Amino acid sequence: xxxxxxxxxxxxxxxxxxxxxxxxxxxxxxxxxxxxxxxxxxxxxxxxxxxxxxxxxxxxxxxxxxxxxxxxxxxxxxxxxxxxxxxxxxxxxxxxxxxxxxxxxxxxxxxxxxxxxxxxxxxxxxxxxxxxxxxxxxxxxxxxxxxxxxxxxxxxxxxxxxxxxxxxxxxxxxxxxxxxxxxxxxxxxxxxxxxxxxxxxxxxxxxxxxxxxxxxxxxxxxxxxxxxxxxxxxxxxxxxxxxxxxx
Amino acid sequence: xxxxxxxxxxxxxxxxxxxxxxxxxxxxxxxxxxxxxxxxxxxxxxxxxxxxxxxxxxxxxxxxxxxxxxxxxxxxxxxxxxxxxxxxxxxxxxxxxxxxxxxxxxxxxxxxxxxxxxxxxxxxxxxxxxxxxxxxxxxxxxxxxxxxxxxxxxxxxxxxxxxxxxxxxxxxxxxxxxxxxxxxxxxxxxxxxxxxxxxxxxxxxxxxxxxxxxxxxxxxxxxxxxxx
Numbered sequence: 476x477x478x479x480x481x482x483x484x485x486x487x488x489x490x491x492x493x494x495x496x497x498x499x500x501x502x503x504x505x506x507x508x509x510x511x512x513x514x515x516x517x518x519x520x521x522x523x524x525x526x527x528x529x530x531x532x533x534x535x536x537x538x539x540x541x542x543x544x545x546x547x548x549x550x551x552x553x554x555x556x557x558x559x560x561x562x563x564x565x566x567x568x569x570x571x572x573x574x575x576x577x578x579x580x581x582x583x584x585x586x587x588x589x590x591x592x593x594x595x596x597x598x599x600x601x602x603x604x605x606x607x608x609x610x611x612x613x614x615x616x617x618x619x620x621x622x623x624x625x626x627x628x629x630x631x632x633x634x635x636x637x638x639x640x641x642x643x644x645x646x647x648x649x650x651x652x653x654x655x656x657x658x659x660x661x662x663x664x665x666x667x668x669x670x671x672x673x674x675x676x677x678x679x680x681x682x683x684x685x686x687x688x689x690x691x692x693x694x695x696x697x698x699x700x701x702x703x704x705x706x707x708x709x710x711x712x713x714x715x716x717x718x719x720x721x722x
Numbered sequence: 723x724x725x726x727x728x729x730x731x732x733x734x735x736x737x738x739x740x741x742x743x744x745x746x747x748x749x750x751x752x753x754x755x756x757x758x759x760x761x762x763x764x765x766x767x768x769x770x771x772x773x774x775x776x777x778x779x780x781x782x783x784x785x786x787x788x789x790x791x792x793x794x795x796x797x798x799x800x801x802x803x804x805x806x807x808x809x810x811x812x813x814x815x816x817x818x819x820x821x822x823x824x825x826x827x828x829x830x831x832x833x834x835x836x837x838x839x840x841x842x843x844x845x846x847x848x849x850x851x852x853x854x855x856x857x858x859x860x861x862x863x864x865x866x867x868x869x870x871x872x873x874x875x876x877x878x879x880x881x882x883x884x885x886x887x888x889x890x891x892x893x894x895x896x897x898x899x900x901x902x903x904x905x906x907x908x909x910x911x912x913x914x915x916x917x918x919x920x921x922x923x924x925x926x927x928x929x930x931x932x933x934x935x936x937x938x939x940x941x942x943x944x945x946x947x948x949x950x
Contacts, residue, residue, distance in 0.1 A: 515812040660816070664813040665818065
Protein backbone atom coordinates (compact mmCIF):
# COMPACT_ATOMS: atom_id res chain seq x y z
CA UNK A 476 0.00 0.00 0.00
CA UNK A 477 2.74 2.42 1.09
CA UNK A 478 4.95 1.33 -1.81
CA UNK A 479 2.14 1.96 -4.23
CA UNK A 480 1.65 5.45 -2.76
CA UNK A 481 5.36 6.35 -2.79
CA UNK A 482 5.57 7.35 -6.46
CA UNK A 483 2.46 9.56 -6.48
CA UNK A 484 3.71 11.18 -3.26
CA UNK A 485 7.04 11.95 -4.92
CA UNK A 486 5.19 13.50 -7.85
CA UNK A 487 3.21 15.65 -5.44
CA UNK A 488 6.43 16.66 -3.64
CA UNK A 489 8.08 17.61 -6.92
CA UNK A 490 5.03 19.59 -7.96
CA UNK A 491 5.02 21.41 -4.62
CA UNK A 492 8.71 22.25 -4.93
CA UNK A 493 8.11 23.54 -8.46
CA UNK A 494 5.22 25.72 -7.29
CA UNK A 495 7.28 27.06 -4.36
CA UNK A 496 10.19 27.82 -6.67
CA UNK A 497 7.87 29.54 -9.13
CA UNK A 498 6.36 31.61 -6.31
CA UNK A 499 9.83 32.55 -5.09
CA UNK A 500 10.80 33.72 -8.55
CA UNK A 501 7.72 35.89 -8.94
CA UNK A 502 7.41 39.19 -7.09
CA UNK A 503 10.30 40.63 -9.10
CA UNK A 504 8.47 43.91 -9.55
CA UNK A 505 5.30 44.87 -11.31
CA UNK A 506 3.84 46.82 -14.21
CA UNK A 507 0.76 48.77 -13.25
CA UNK A 508 -1.60 50.24 -15.83
CA UNK A 509 -3.82 52.59 -13.88
CA UNK A 510 -7.33 52.11 -15.31
CA UNK A 511 -9.58 54.92 -16.46
CA UNK A 512 -11.78 55.20 -13.38
CA UNK A 513 -14.57 57.78 -13.65
CA UNK A 514 -14.81 60.28 -10.80
CA UNK A 515 -18.19 61.07 -9.22
CA UNK A 516 -19.92 64.31 -10.13
CA UNK A 517 -18.61 66.99 -7.81
CA UNK A 518 -20.88 68.88 -5.42
CA UNK A 519 -19.50 72.26 -6.40
CA UNK A 520 -20.95 75.19 -8.27
CA UNK A 521 -18.95 75.58 -11.46
CA UNK A 522 -17.16 78.89 -11.76
CA UNK A 523 -18.80 81.02 -14.46
CA UNK A 524 -15.74 80.90 -16.67
CA UNK A 525 -14.69 79.34 -19.94
CA UNK A 526 -11.40 77.55 -19.38
CA UNK A 527 -8.97 76.35 -21.99
CA UNK A 528 -7.43 73.04 -20.91
CA UNK A 529 -4.05 71.96 -22.19
CA UNK A 530 -2.45 68.64 -21.21
CA UNK A 531 1.25 68.28 -21.83
CA UNK A 532 2.33 65.10 -23.61
CA UNK A 533 4.52 64.25 -20.64
CA UNK A 534 1.30 64.01 -18.62
CA UNK A 535 -0.85 62.08 -21.09
CA UNK A 536 1.87 59.46 -21.60
CA UNK A 537 3.37 59.53 -18.12
CA UNK A 538 5.08 56.29 -17.14
CA UNK A 539 7.16 55.96 -14.02
CA UNK A 540 9.91 53.35 -14.12
CA UNK A 541 12.05 52.48 -11.15
CA UNK A 542 14.43 49.71 -10.19
CA UNK A 543 14.68 49.20 -6.46
CA UNK A 544 17.99 48.38 -4.76
CA UNK A 545 16.67 44.81 -4.46
CA UNK A 546 16.58 44.55 -8.26
CA UNK A 547 12.79 44.61 -8.48
CA UNK A 548 11.58 46.58 -11.49
CA UNK A 549 8.41 48.62 -11.31
CA UNK A 550 6.53 50.56 -13.96
CA UNK A 551 3.41 52.63 -13.36
CA UNK A 552 1.47 53.93 -16.38
CA UNK A 553 -0.64 56.75 -15.05
CA UNK A 554 -0.86 59.17 -18.02
CA UNK A 555 -4.24 58.29 -19.61
CA UNK A 556 -5.95 57.97 -16.23
CA UNK A 557 -4.52 61.32 -15.11
CA UNK A 558 -5.74 63.01 -18.29
CA UNK A 559 -9.23 61.60 -17.81
CA UNK A 560 -9.35 62.61 -14.12
CA UNK A 561 -8.20 66.17 -14.83
CA UNK A 562 -10.63 66.63 -17.73
CA UNK A 563 -13.53 65.45 -15.56
CA UNK A 564 -12.41 67.76 -12.76
CA UNK A 565 -12.13 70.83 -14.99
CA UNK A 566 -15.60 70.06 -16.39
CA UNK A 567 -16.92 70.20 -12.81
CA UNK A 568 -15.01 73.37 -12.02
CA UNK A 569 -15.98 75.58 -14.96
CA UNK A 570 -19.17 76.19 -16.90
CA UNK A 571 -17.32 75.39 -20.13
CA UNK A 572 -13.97 73.92 -21.01
CA UNK A 573 -12.16 74.07 -24.34
CA UNK A 574 -9.42 71.54 -25.09
CA UNK A 575 -6.27 73.25 -26.34
CA UNK A 576 -3.55 71.26 -28.08
CA UNK A 577 0.09 71.66 -27.08
CA UNK A 578 1.70 74.42 -29.19
CA UNK A 579 -1.67 75.90 -30.15
CA UNK A 580 -2.06 79.60 -29.26
CA UNK A 581 -4.63 80.65 -26.67
CA UNK A 582 -7.95 80.50 -28.51
CA UNK A 583 -10.33 83.43 -28.51
CA UNK A 584 -13.31 83.43 -26.19
CA UNK A 585 -11.71 81.78 -23.17
CA UNK A 586 -11.23 83.44 -19.79
CA UNK A 587 -8.17 81.45 -18.77
CA UNK A 588 -5.97 78.60 -19.92
CA UNK A 589 -4.81 75.86 -17.58
CA UNK A 590 -1.71 73.95 -18.61
CA UNK A 591 -1.30 70.61 -16.78
CA UNK A 592 1.73 68.40 -16.39
CA UNK A 593 3.12 65.71 -14.09
CA UNK A 594 6.42 66.58 -12.49
CA UNK A 595 7.14 63.41 -10.52
CA UNK A 596 5.70 60.17 -9.21
CA UNK A 597 6.98 58.18 -6.29
CA UNK A 598 5.72 55.08 -4.59
CA UNK A 599 6.39 53.09 -1.44
CA UNK A 600 5.94 49.39 -0.80
CA UNK A 601 5.21 47.59 2.48
CA UNK A 602 8.82 46.41 2.56
CA UNK A 603 9.90 50.07 2.67
CA UNK A 604 7.26 51.43 5.02
CA UNK A 605 7.27 48.43 7.40
CA UNK A 606 3.47 48.56 7.27
CA UNK A 607 0.93 46.82 5.06
CA UNK A 608 0.49 49.96 2.98
CA UNK A 609 1.25 50.78 -0.63
CA UNK A 610 1.51 54.52 -1.23
CA UNK A 611 1.74 56.64 -4.36
CA UNK A 612 2.63 60.32 -4.59
CA UNK A 613 2.05 62.27 -7.79
CA UNK A 614 3.30 65.82 -8.12
CA UNK A 615 1.34 67.75 -10.73
CA UNK A 616 2.45 71.06 -12.14
CA UNK A 617 -0.08 73.63 -13.32
CA UNK A 618 0.30 76.91 -15.14
CA UNK A 619 -2.55 79.35 -15.47
CA UNK A 620 -2.59 81.88 -18.32
CA UNK A 621 -5.02 84.72 -18.85
CA UNK A 622 -7.02 85.22 -22.05
CA UNK A 623 -4.13 87.10 -23.64
CA UNK A 624 -1.75 84.20 -22.99
CA UNK A 625 0.20 85.90 -20.18
CA UNK A 626 1.30 83.57 -17.38
CA UNK A 627 -0.67 84.46 -14.25
CA UNK A 628 0.24 81.66 -11.87
CA UNK A 629 2.31 78.52 -11.64
CA UNK A 630 1.89 76.01 -8.86
CA UNK A 631 2.70 72.41 -7.94
CA UNK A 632 -0.01 70.12 -6.61
CA UNK A 633 1.14 67.10 -4.61
CA UNK A 634 -1.41 64.30 -4.40
CA UNK A 635 -1.28 61.19 -2.25
CA UNK A 636 -2.98 57.81 -2.25
CA UNK A 637 -2.59 54.86 0.06
CA UNK A 638 -3.99 51.34 -0.21
CA UNK A 639 -3.60 48.02 1.48
CA UNK A 640 -3.45 44.67 -0.20
CA UNK A 641 -6.82 43.08 0.49
CA UNK A 642 -5.52 39.55 0.31
CA UNK A 643 -2.62 37.54 -1.03
CA UNK A 644 -4.75 36.69 -4.05
CA UNK A 645 -5.38 40.32 -5.03
CA UNK A 646 -1.64 40.95 -5.30
CA UNK A 647 0.49 44.04 -5.13
CA UNK A 648 -0.55 45.22 -8.60
CA UNK A 649 -4.10 45.75 -7.34
CA UNK A 650 -2.85 47.62 -4.26
CA UNK A 651 -0.51 49.87 -6.26
CA UNK A 652 -3.28 50.52 -8.81
CA UNK A 653 -5.64 51.44 -6.02
CA UNK A 654 -3.07 53.76 -4.42
CA UNK A 655 -2.42 55.48 -7.77
CA UNK A 656 -6.16 55.87 -8.37
CA UNK A 657 -6.58 57.41 -4.92
CA UNK A 658 -3.71 59.81 -5.64
CA UNK A 659 -5.46 60.94 -8.84
CA UNK A 660 -8.69 61.39 -6.92
CA UNK A 661 -6.79 63.34 -4.27
CA UNK A 662 -5.43 65.66 -6.95
CA UNK A 663 -8.96 66.23 -8.25
CA UNK A 664 -10.21 66.97 -4.74
CA UNK A 665 -7.40 69.46 -4.18
CA UNK A 666 -8.19 71.26 -7.42
CA UNK A 667 -11.91 71.36 -6.70
CA UNK A 668 -11.60 72.60 -3.13
CA UNK A 669 -8.78 75.07 -3.73
CA UNK A 670 -10.52 76.64 -6.69
CA UNK A 671 -13.63 76.86 -4.54
CA UNK A 672 -11.53 78.72 -2.00
CA UNK A 673 -10.57 81.17 -4.66
CA UNK A 674 -14.21 81.51 -5.64
CA UNK A 675 -14.91 82.84 -2.14
CA UNK A 676 -12.93 85.89 -3.16
CA UNK A 677 -15.42 86.37 -5.95
CA UNK A 678 -18.33 86.27 -3.49
CA UNK A 679 -19.29 82.63 -3.96
CA UNK A 680 -20.36 81.44 -0.51
CA UNK A 681 -19.35 77.78 -0.68
CA UNK A 682 -17.61 76.73 2.52
CA UNK A 683 -13.94 75.88 2.56
CA UNK A 684 -12.68 72.51 3.76
CA UNK A 685 -11.35 72.54 7.28
CA UNK A 686 -7.98 74.16 7.55
CA UNK A 687 -6.51 71.28 9.57
CA UNK A 688 -7.45 68.83 6.84
CA UNK A 689 -5.25 70.69 4.47
CA UNK A 690 -2.19 69.33 6.25
CA UNK A 691 -0.47 66.84 4.01
CA UNK A 692 1.54 64.31 6.02
CA UNK A 693 3.21 63.16 2.88
CA UNK A 694 6.58 64.80 2.94
CA UNK A 695 7.32 63.71 6.49
CA UNK A 696 6.10 60.17 5.81
CA UNK A 697 8.13 59.92 2.69
CA UNK A 698 11.22 61.30 4.35
CA UNK A 699 10.84 58.72 7.10
CA UNK A 700 10.44 55.90 4.62
CA UNK A 701 13.52 56.29 2.55
CA UNK A 702 16.27 58.82 2.06
CA UNK A 703 15.28 61.67 -0.20
CA UNK A 704 17.06 61.98 -3.49
CA UNK A 705 17.77 65.55 -2.53
CA UNK A 706 16.35 68.15 -0.20
CA UNK A 707 14.70 69.81 -3.16
CA UNK A 708 12.81 66.62 -4.02
CA UNK A 709 11.26 66.28 -0.59
CA UNK A 710 10.51 69.97 -0.36
CA UNK A 711 8.73 69.75 -3.66
CA UNK A 712 6.33 67.09 -2.29
CA UNK A 713 4.90 69.37 0.39
CA UNK A 714 1.49 70.94 0.00
CA UNK A 715 1.32 74.37 -1.58
CA UNK A 716 0.82 77.21 0.89
CA UNK A 717 -2.78 77.51 2.03
CA UNK A 718 -3.18 81.01 0.74
CA UNK A 719 -1.67 80.38 -2.67
CA UNK A 720 -3.31 82.34 -5.46
CA UNK A 721 -4.49 80.30 -8.40
CA UNK A 722 -5.95 82.94 -10.62
CA UNK B 723 -0.88 -0.06 9.32
CA UNK B 724 -2.72 -1.12 12.48
CA UNK B 725 0.29 -0.11 14.63
CA UNK B 726 0.26 3.39 13.25
CA UNK B 727 -3.40 4.12 14.09
CA UNK B 728 -3.02 4.39 17.93
CA UNK B 729 -0.08 6.78 17.49
CA UNK B 730 -2.09 9.00 15.20
CA UNK B 731 -4.98 8.94 17.64
CA UNK B 732 -2.68 9.94 20.52
CA UNK B 733 -1.23 12.74 18.44
CA UNK B 734 -4.68 13.99 17.49
CA UNK B 735 -5.84 13.96 21.12
CA UNK B 736 -2.69 15.85 22.13
CA UNK B 737 -3.25 18.40 19.39
CA UNK B 738 -6.90 18.87 20.24
CA UNK B 739 -6.02 19.35 23.90
CA UNK B 740 -3.56 22.06 22.96
CA UNK B 741 -6.16 23.71 20.75
CA UNK B 742 -8.60 23.65 23.63
CA UNK B 743 -6.12 25.63 25.73
CA UNK B 744 -6.76 28.73 23.73
CA UNK B 745 -4.76 31.88 24.24
CA UNK B 746 -6.35 34.28 26.69
CA UNK B 747 -7.17 37.92 26.23
CA UNK B 748 -8.65 40.76 28.26
CA UNK B 749 -11.06 43.35 26.98
CA UNK B 750 -12.69 46.57 28.11
CA UNK B 751 -15.40 48.55 26.35
CA UNK B 752 -16.63 52.00 27.39
CA UNK B 753 -19.68 53.76 26.04
CA UNK B 754 -20.09 57.50 26.39
CA UNK B 755 -23.41 58.85 25.23
CA UNK B 756 -26.19 61.11 26.33
CA UNK B 757 -29.29 59.62 24.73
CA UNK B 758 -30.21 56.57 22.65
CA UNK B 759 -30.18 57.20 18.93
CA UNK B 760 -33.49 57.17 17.09
CA UNK B 761 -33.37 55.80 13.55
CA UNK B 762 -36.59 56.12 11.59
CA UNK B 763 -37.79 54.50 8.38
CA UNK B 764 -35.77 55.61 5.38
CA UNK B 765 -32.81 56.65 7.52
CA UNK B 766 -29.49 54.89 7.40
CA UNK B 767 -26.10 54.79 9.06
CA UNK B 768 -22.67 55.08 7.43
CA UNK B 769 -19.64 53.43 8.98
CA UNK B 770 -16.27 54.70 7.81
CA UNK B 771 -12.65 54.57 8.84
CA UNK B 772 -10.89 57.80 9.72
CA UNK B 773 -8.80 59.39 7.03
CA UNK B 774 -5.37 57.96 6.36
CA UNK B 775 -4.17 61.54 6.05
CA UNK B 776 -4.40 61.85 9.83
CA UNK B 777 -2.47 58.68 10.70
CA UNK B 778 -2.84 54.95 10.44
CA UNK B 779 -6.19 53.97 9.04
CA UNK B 780 -8.37 51.36 10.67
CA UNK B 781 -8.01 48.05 8.86
CA UNK B 782 -10.54 47.39 6.09
CA UNK B 783 -11.41 44.00 7.49
CA UNK B 784 -12.23 45.53 10.89
CA UNK B 785 -14.57 48.06 9.29
CA UNK B 786 -16.19 45.27 7.28
CA UNK B 787 -16.54 43.15 10.42
CA UNK B 788 -18.39 45.96 12.23
CA UNK B 789 -20.63 46.64 9.22
CA UNK B 790 -21.49 42.95 8.87
CA UNK B 791 -22.30 42.70 12.58
CA UNK B 792 -24.57 45.76 12.54
CA UNK B 793 -26.24 44.86 9.27
CA UNK B 794 -27.19 41.34 10.29
CA UNK B 795 -29.52 39.78 12.82
CA UNK B 796 -32.96 40.60 14.12
CA UNK B 797 -32.22 44.26 14.88
CA UNK B 798 -30.15 44.79 11.76
CA UNK B 799 -29.45 48.44 11.06
CA UNK B 800 -29.84 49.94 7.61
CA UNK B 801 -26.21 50.55 6.62
CA UNK B 802 -25.13 52.58 3.61
CA UNK B 803 -21.74 51.48 2.22
CA UNK B 804 -19.04 54.03 3.04
CA UNK B 805 -17.79 54.21 -0.57
CA UNK B 806 -21.31 55.00 -1.81
CA UNK B 807 -21.66 57.81 0.72
CA UNK B 808 -18.23 59.26 -0.07
CA UNK B 809 -19.02 59.20 -3.80
CA UNK B 810 -22.39 60.86 -3.20
CA UNK B 811 -20.75 63.63 -1.14
CA UNK B 812 -17.72 64.05 -3.42
CA UNK B 813 -15.46 65.96 -2.82
CA UNK B 814 -16.41 66.83 0.77
CA UNK B 815 -15.91 63.51 2.62
CA UNK B 816 -12.61 62.54 1.01
CA UNK B 817 -9.57 61.66 3.17
CA UNK B 818 -8.32 65.21 2.72
CA UNK B 819 -11.59 67.09 3.13
CA UNK B 820 -13.80 65.17 5.58
CA UNK B 821 -14.27 67.17 8.78
CA UNK B 822 -11.85 66.01 11.47
CA UNK B 823 -14.30 66.70 14.24
CA UNK B 824 -17.93 67.58 14.75
CA UNK B 825 -17.20 71.30 14.87
CA UNK B 826 -16.44 71.21 11.14
CA UNK B 827 -19.83 69.73 10.24
CA UNK B 828 -22.08 72.83 10.51
CA UNK B 829 -19.69 74.73 8.27
CA UNK B 830 -19.93 71.98 5.68
CA UNK B 831 -23.70 71.76 5.97
CA UNK B 832 -23.96 75.48 5.20
CA UNK B 833 -23.18 74.47 1.64
CA UNK B 834 -26.64 74.07 0.16
CA UNK B 835 -25.44 71.47 -2.36
CA UNK B 836 -23.96 69.37 0.45
CA UNK B 837 -26.98 69.73 2.73
CA UNK B 838 -29.39 68.79 -0.07
CA UNK B 839 -27.38 65.74 -1.10
CA UNK B 840 -27.08 64.68 2.54
CA UNK B 841 -30.87 64.74 2.88
CA UNK B 842 -31.23 62.77 -0.36
CA UNK B 843 -28.92 60.01 0.88
CA UNK B 844 -31.08 59.51 3.99
CA UNK B 845 -27.99 59.14 6.15
CA UNK B 846 -28.77 60.12 9.74
CA UNK B 847 -25.57 59.01 11.49
CA UNK B 848 -21.94 58.70 10.53
CA UNK B 849 -19.88 56.31 12.64
CA UNK B 850 -16.16 57.05 12.42
CA UNK B 851 -13.91 54.14 13.30
CA UNK B 852 -10.44 54.88 14.52
CA UNK B 853 -7.64 52.69 15.85
CA UNK B 854 -5.90 49.50 14.85
CA UNK B 855 -4.32 46.28 16.06
CA UNK B 856 -0.64 46.25 16.98
CA UNK B 857 1.87 43.61 17.96
CA UNK B 858 4.00 45.48 20.49
CA UNK B 859 5.96 42.49 21.77
CA UNK B 860 6.96 39.04 20.71
CA UNK B 861 9.68 36.50 21.11
CA UNK B 862 10.77 32.91 20.93
CA UNK B 863 12.18 31.04 18.01
CA UNK B 864 10.49 28.81 15.50
CA UNK B 865 12.11 27.38 12.43
CA UNK B 866 10.73 25.28 9.64
CA UNK B 867 12.50 23.24 7.01
CA UNK B 868 11.38 21.34 3.95
CA UNK B 869 13.16 18.75 1.89
CA UNK B 870 12.49 15.83 -0.41
CA UNK B 871 11.83 13.62 2.64
CA UNK B 872 9.22 15.92 4.14
CA UNK B 873 8.81 19.13 6.10
CA UNK B 874 8.55 20.15 9.71
CA UNK B 875 8.89 22.91 12.27
CA UNK B 876 10.44 23.10 15.72
CA UNK B 877 10.47 25.76 18.38
CA UNK B 878 8.21 28.10 20.30
CA UNK B 879 7.05 31.60 19.44
CA UNK B 880 4.81 34.08 21.22
CA UNK B 881 3.53 37.56 20.57
CA UNK B 882 1.29 40.13 22.19
CA UNK B 883 -1.59 41.75 20.33
CA UNK B 884 -3.31 44.97 21.28
CA UNK B 885 -6.50 46.08 19.60
CA UNK B 886 -7.53 49.60 20.44
CA UNK B 887 -10.54 51.03 18.59
CA UNK B 888 -12.90 53.99 18.94
CA UNK B 889 -16.26 54.53 17.30
CA UNK B 890 -17.51 58.12 17.29
CA UNK B 891 -21.11 58.64 16.23
CA UNK B 892 -22.14 61.88 14.55
CA UNK B 893 -25.78 62.88 14.33
CA UNK B 894 -26.00 64.67 10.99
CA UNK B 895 -29.49 66.02 11.65
CA UNK B 896 -28.65 67.62 14.99
CA UNK B 897 -25.06 68.38 14.00
CA UNK B 898 -23.64 66.97 17.21
CA UNK B 899 -21.60 64.06 18.49
CA UNK B 900 -24.13 61.51 19.69
CA UNK B 901 -21.83 59.02 21.38
CA UNK B 902 -18.44 57.45 21.66
CA UNK B 903 -17.53 53.80 22.18
CA UNK B 904 -13.99 52.73 23.01
CA UNK B 905 -12.76 49.14 23.03
CA UNK B 906 -9.39 47.88 24.17
CA UNK B 907 -8.48 44.21 23.88
CA UNK B 908 -5.09 42.73 24.60
CA UNK B 909 -3.87 39.17 24.53
CA UNK B 910 -0.90 36.91 23.99
CA UNK B 911 -0.66 34.25 21.32
CA UNK B 912 1.55 31.16 21.50
CA UNK B 913 2.80 28.81 18.85
CA UNK B 914 4.68 25.70 19.96
CA UNK B 915 5.90 23.50 17.15
CA UNK B 916 7.03 19.88 17.25
CA UNK B 917 6.97 18.94 13.58
CA UNK B 918 3.57 20.61 13.25
CA UNK B 919 3.07 24.17 14.54
CA UNK B 920 0.13 24.44 16.90
CA UNK B 921 -1.15 28.01 16.94
CA UNK B 922 -3.00 29.29 20.01
CA UNK B 923 -4.07 32.67 18.78
CA UNK B 924 -5.48 35.48 20.89
CA UNK B 925 -8.01 36.91 18.46
CA UNK B 926 -7.98 40.43 19.84
CA UNK B 927 -9.22 42.12 16.66
CA UNK B 928 -12.20 39.78 16.36
CA UNK B 929 -13.02 40.29 20.04
CA UNK B 930 -12.76 44.07 19.66
CA UNK B 931 -15.06 43.94 16.63
CA UNK B 932 -17.60 41.86 18.50
CA UNK B 933 -17.54 44.05 21.64
CA UNK B 934 -17.75 47.29 19.68
CA UNK B 935 -20.51 46.01 17.41
CA UNK B 936 -22.63 44.75 20.30
CA UNK B 937 -22.43 48.13 22.05
CA UNK B 938 -23.03 50.04 18.84
CA UNK B 939 -25.99 47.89 17.90
CA UNK B 940 -27.54 48.24 21.36
CA UNK B 941 -26.96 51.96 21.16
CA UNK B 942 -28.60 52.38 17.78
CA UNK B 943 -30.84 49.37 17.24
CA UNK B 944 -32.16 49.62 20.82
CA UNK B 945 -33.23 53.14 20.11
CA UNK B 946 -34.58 52.11 16.73
CA UNK B 947 -37.17 49.94 18.49
CA UNK B 948 -38.05 52.87 20.72
CA UNK B 949 -38.16 55.16 17.74
CA UNK B 950 -40.55 52.92 15.82
